[in-house]
Amino acid sequence: xxxxxxxxxxxxxxxxxxxxxxxxxxxxxxxxxxxxxxxxxxxxxxxxxxxxxxxxxxxxxxxxxxxxxxxxxxxxxxxxxxxxxxxxxxxxxxxxxxxxxxxxxxxxxxxxxxxxxxxxxxxxxxxxxxxxxxxxxxxxxxxxxxxxxxxxxxxxxxxxxxxxxxxxxxxxxxxxxxxxxxxxxxxxxxxxxxxxxxxxxxxxxxxxxxxxxxxxxxxxxxxxxxxxxxxxxxxxxxxxxxxxxxxxxxxxxxxxxxxxxxxxxxxxxxxxxxxxxxxxxxxxxxxxxxxxxxxxxxxxxxxxxxxxxxxxxxxxxxxxxxxxxxxxxxxxxxxxxxxxxxxxxxxxxxxxxxxxxxxxxxxxxxxxxxxxxxxxxxxxxxxxxxxxxxxxxxxxxxxxxx
Numbered sequence: 001x002x003x004x005x006x007x008x009x010x011x012x013x014x015x016x017x018x019x020x021x022x023x024x025x026x027x028x029x030x031x032x033x034x035x036x037x038x039x040x041x042x043x044x045x046x047x048x049x050x051x052x053x054x055x056x057x058x059x060x061x062x063x064x065x066x067x068x069x070x071x072x073x074x075x076x077x078x079x080x081x082x083x084x085x086x087x088x089x090x091x092x093x094x095x096x097x098x099x100x101x102x103x104x105x106x107x108x109x110x111x112x113x114x115x116x117x118x119x120x121x122x123x124x125x126x127x128x129x130x131x132x133x134x135x136x137x138x139x140x141x142x143x144x145x146x147x148x149x150x151x152x153x154x155x156x157x158x159x160x161x162x163x164x165x166x167x168x169x170x171x172x173x174x175x176x177x178x179x180x181x182x183x184x185x186x187x188x189x190x191x192x193x194x195x196x197x198x199x200x201x202x203x204x205x206x207x208x209x210x211x212x213x214x215x216x217x218x219x220x221x222x223x224x225x226x227x228x229x230x231x232x233x234x235x236x237x238x239x240x241x242x243x244x245x246x247x248x249x250x251x252x253x254x255x256x257x258x259x260x261x262x263x264x265x266x267x268x269x270x271x272x273x274x275x276x277x278x279x280x281x282x283x284x285x286x287x288x289x290x291x292x293x294x295x296x297x298x299x300x301x302x303x304x305x306x307x308x309x310x311x312x313x314x315x316x317x318x319x320x321x322x323x324x325x326x327x328x329x330x331x332x333x334x335x336x337x338x339x340x341x342x343x344x345x346x347x348x349x350x351x352x353x354x355x356x357x358x359x360x361x362x363x364x365x366x367x368x369x370x371x372x373x374x375x376x377x378x379x380x381x382x383x384x385x386x387x388x389x390x391x392x393x394x395x396x397x398x399x400x401x402x
Contacts, residue, residue: 006036017281024324025281026300033300033325074121083125085111090129099134105143118151185353200394201364204387205355208348208367211383214376215345221377223338239278239301243309244271245287253313256289282324287311294318300325344374348384355391361398364391 006017006025017025019036026033074081089111093104100108108129112122126147130140198206241260245253245267252271257264260275260283267273275285278301287295292313298321301307351367354360368391371384 019281023282024300026302026325077128080124081121082128083111083122085114086122086125086129090133094133099136100139101136102139102142105135105139105146109143109146112147113150118147185356199358199397200390201355201358201397204364204368204390204394205352205357207383207387207390208352208355208364208371211371211374211376211380211387212345212349212352214380214383215341215348215371215374218375218377218380219338219340219342219345222341238276239280239283239303239307240274240276241278241283241285241299241301241307241309242272242274243311245273245289245311245313246271247292247313253289253292256287256292256313258285258287260285285309287313289313291315296320298322298324341374341376344370345376348374355387358397361391361395364398 006019017036019025021036023036024033025036073084075084075087076082086108089104089108090100093100093107108126112118112126126143135143245256245258247253252267252269254267254269254271256267256271256273258266258273258275261278261280263275263277265273265275281302282298282300285297285299287297293316295311295313296318297309297311299307299309300323348367348371351364351371354363354367365388368384368388371387372381374380374384376383
């Protein structure tokens with residue numbers, strides 16, 4: 001029968017056992033006994049990681065793929081598409097006042113140039129707003145002048161990031177991540193970052209890059225630790241049991257036969273016995289002596305340790321005792337720490353790239369939060385908190401990049 005690995009419920013040490021589900025085993029390290037549960041460690045770890053990453057995906061999906069729904073981008077009026085954000089701004093500006101002022105025009109203009117592109121949908125929307133919303137003469141003149149001046153110097157590149165553009169292609173989660181990482185860690189971008197004064201957000205990105213490295217190292221360290229724990233108890237070894245046999249008067253019994261695992265021994269004149277070369281984590285021992293009732297005892301045993309069993313023989317019927325312990329086996333969360341640290345470190349790297357580019361505030365914040373989880377020998381968690389503070393202070397830099 002092939003051995004399987006079990007984990008002690010008290011000290012979490014891992015060791016091999018030939019016992020089946022429902023049988024009792026004893027820890028080779030701390031002597032604690034527990035019942036074998038039907039648990040496959042590999043499948044449980046895989047399931048834990050799957051559940052963990054599923055929660056991550058559901059929580060940050062909207063962060064990684066902004067504007068993923070078409071209804072969030074466009075508003076259909078009389079069969080025509082208009083920019084939902086521009087219409088929302090215009091509506092909010094005229095809720096309390098009848099006319100849009102220069103301040104309102106500035107807010108509209110910031111939304112028009114948010115992706116550094118003036119699309120056909122945005123042109124239609126601006127025309128619709130001018131027709132259906134009232135502007136002060138100064139606000140109307142200022143908006144027309146600024147749009148004209150900006151578009152005169154605008155040259156459209158090959159990459160289109162404005163979701164209102166007909167050439168815009170919605171990014172998948174993976175393409176978004178890899179594009180962000182590629183842009184953030186390009187050599188020319190890193191060189192410019194080194195030469196120019198850095199914003200607090202960029203400092204946060206640098207700190208998160210360090211946290212990423214520390215998180216990966218932390219995950220590797222914990223993985224090695226648990227791997228060593230598993231290998232530490234690859235061999236069960238042989239066990240021995242000894243003790244003293246007495247009668248009801250406390251006198252030693254000589255010549256009593258002791259049997260276990262096809263091994264036999266007899267008590268000496270002092271009533272002492274020794275059983276050697278026993279295999280397994282538990283054993284049934286039978287004590288037999290003419291004139292006394294048999295005694296059958298189940299006990300937990302361990303190799304390289306002291307297993308003592310003293311017995312009192314009585315006249316009469318056979319007696320049975322079970323000294324094995326029954327302890328429920330919990331799932332040790334420590335076992336999943338290594339993959340959790342490494343997955344969190346990868347999400348921290350996404351947040352680092354967002355902070356360096358100052359392009360997606362929510363992704364950068366998510367990177368800080370997962371940086372805290374990635375641990376990084378505690379240094380990583382502290383640096384993540386500092387990075388989070390820097391991002392909150394410098395949120396405006398993300399707004400200016402939009």
